[in-house]
Amino acid sequence: MNNVTFPVRLFFSKTGRAKYISALDLINCIQRALRRTDLPVWHTQGFNPHTYVNINLPLALGTEGFCESMDIKLNEPVDYDIAAKKLDAVLPDDIHIYKAAAPIKKHTEIASSVYKVTAECDKDKLKEFFGRESMIAEKKTKKGTVELDLKPYINITDTDGAALTMTLPSGCDFTINPSLVFDTYERLTGDTVGSLGIQRIRILCKDGEDFV
Amino acid sequence: MLKDKLDRILLSVQKPARYIGGEVGSVVKDKSKVDIRYAFCFPDTYDIGMSHLGMKILYALKNSVPNYWCERVFMPLPDMEQKMRENDIPLYGLESLEPIKDFEFIGFTLQYELCYTNIPAMLDLAGVPVFSKDRRSLFPIVMGGGPCVCNAEPVADFFDLFVLGEGEEVNLELMALAERYKKNGGTKEDFLNEAARIEGIYVPSLYDISYNVDGTVKAITPKGSAPAKVRKRIIDDFDKAFSPDYFVVPFTEIVHDRSVVEVLRGCIRGCRFCQAGFIYRPFREKSKKTIIDQVKALADSTGYDEVSLSSLSTSDYSDIEGLLCDLTEYTDAKGINLSLPSLRIDKFSEEVVNRIKSVRASGLTFAPEAGSQRLRDVINKNITEENVMKSCRIAFESGYSSVKLYFMMGLPTETSEDIAAIKTLADKITELYYSIPERSKRGISISVSLSTFIPKPFTPFEFEPLADEETVNERQKYLLELTGAKGRKKIDVSWSHYDTTLIEAALARGDRRLSAVIYEAWKSGCKLDSWGEYFKPELWAKAFEKCGLDISFYTHRTRSYDEVMPWSHMDMLFSRDFLIKENKKAHQGITTPNCREKCAGCAINKTLGRPCFHYGEGK
Structure with a gap:
């Protein structure tokens, strides 16, 4: 054997x-x-x-x-x-x-994901939203819905007009999906997102390196 | 483009993967090189339709012609239908994501009467007028096929034409005709007249139906080129019948998620209640080599780790032991599970039983259909108590502890004694279980599933009334009283609901006037009637009322032997006298041997010009 x-x-x-x-x-x-x-x-x-x-x-x-x-x-x-x-x-x-x-790396080392997002919505409202001091999301977990401030977790690296590039936590322990960010945007601003295109373009480890 | 519109809605519906295609095995062609496009519509959900072998066969067949393109279409669930309507998304093919209203053919497979309201629902969602008379242009041609075409009258007004019988050849003949019309031009009328000359094609608009004052059919009169009788098509050399070497492999779980190989068509048994046992005649088999080659080809192309042998009665394959021995050699080596639905193990040698023990069994099921031997003789179900007991013993000795038994209620001549016999049989099985030392440590679990017998066209019981609701309820109650009180030896009883039975029964033997009822029912909100949660019996009742038709005329009436049936212009290749003879024998409690033992005299051999079996020459 x-x-x-x-x-x-x-x-x-x-x-x-x-x-x-x-x-x-x-x-x-x-x-x-x-x-x-x-x-x-x-x-x-x-x-x-x-x-x-x-x-x-x-x-x-x-x-x-x-x-x-x-x-x-x-x-x-x-x-x-x-x-x-x-x-x-x-x-x-x-x-x-x-x-x-x-x-090379273990999947437990994964810490965050980089997304490219195109959202059909009011650009000014979106800008205002990302500038807020806090953005309380209603995150669904196994134990029910909990309130969570997304602000400290969102890292927007690029806003070249149509698409946003944002980094959000990902991994075994804790994940925030871009859709949660935009659900929260809709809830807090009253705007509606027409179509939402989300692409994951990188997966990063705790040491900041790409997951390989 | 529909893809963009779909992207906006798909995340808001349940299980979106079933609405977007892209599966392995799905055929995408360059439409600039395609002449005839065919929307193969299954009038039920993706999960059900994708499990259906007939669709896989015809899909691969049509797509094997380079300039024909066949796509799959299913009935969306209400959440999806609503989103489609809100966003102006017409019904589309899963391969191209393009509207099917622009295709040359929209073809439905008619497998089950309770899917009938899904036909106008899907046509309407496609943006196509639901009635044939309102579709004036040549294309799209709306056609139907499948077992229910043996009495397509209740849906006749929705269709331009039907295929009666096996579709492997006639579909391509029809598409070739359409190709010619597309090139040379022509009217729909001309096309239908020409199509009616093809054997197996039924064009309902070419028949006038007249009625007697009592509501029964007086005469069915053909017009133009239509034949007086539409003759069922069959593939006589079944070993050479087209069989796909690939399936579309779905992403989401479907009902039967495995590869399937058909081993035989037709049935030798002649159970008098069973429509399939008559309309799929004659009995034909594939050779062992063909079956094994097809199993291998599908395993390689799909990657499924389970394969099922399909037929009406796989145990009746002439060399079933040899087939299973050769097949398990392959499947065991490949780590593939072989599943054998409805296999009768009582006839097998010990060696074969041991061999197929490795086969993952989904449980032990029997369909005695009736509790007493007397009633089993009436329905010609040739399974004896001894057969059941022998199979159970084999199964219990190899560790089985659960048995599922299927019975029908409301069979002709049934009395409460026949119902009590169901309980007696279950008790005997229980006793047997506890008498076997090698039995499993678990307690036995017996479940009894009761359906209500529905008389169907082209069976010896097509003359019989459906049992009335009071009788069926009374007998269900009686059985529950008998089985209820036994503590440890509890028998789990489940049954079908009479209101769905009633609608199925009416549609099964209905005439052309029911098209209006189906239309009304759909208009008022009926669809997906086979799904308990969507079935609305009160709307059906209103639809019958609105059309001035009495449902019991269709369901609870005994037909005389000389009545003109609404399906009298369909020729299923066997004689009507045979059905009458079998009906008489049923009432006398006389059985008919299976076709392999002795020719039952249905006269299909005369139509074929060959005997079905070579009697007296051995296998």
């Missing part, structure tokens, strides 16, 4: 129609895709073995991702580029594997 496994981190984008696939459905989709390849995929051992797939930082429904990643394990070493190409070939059009590599 060979107990040695070879972990592979697959980096992918999830855009277009694929942004409506939930995190759970994505795992299912990847597991089936792996079965369509001849990659020597490792399965979890135990009573009900299944293909091991770990999504490092699940993406909120409706958000596009350009730097997503998941970990799988192989029973034999396979060239990273070949593994990436094989899986990419059997995935739906809007999920694209662009790189495979050895995992």
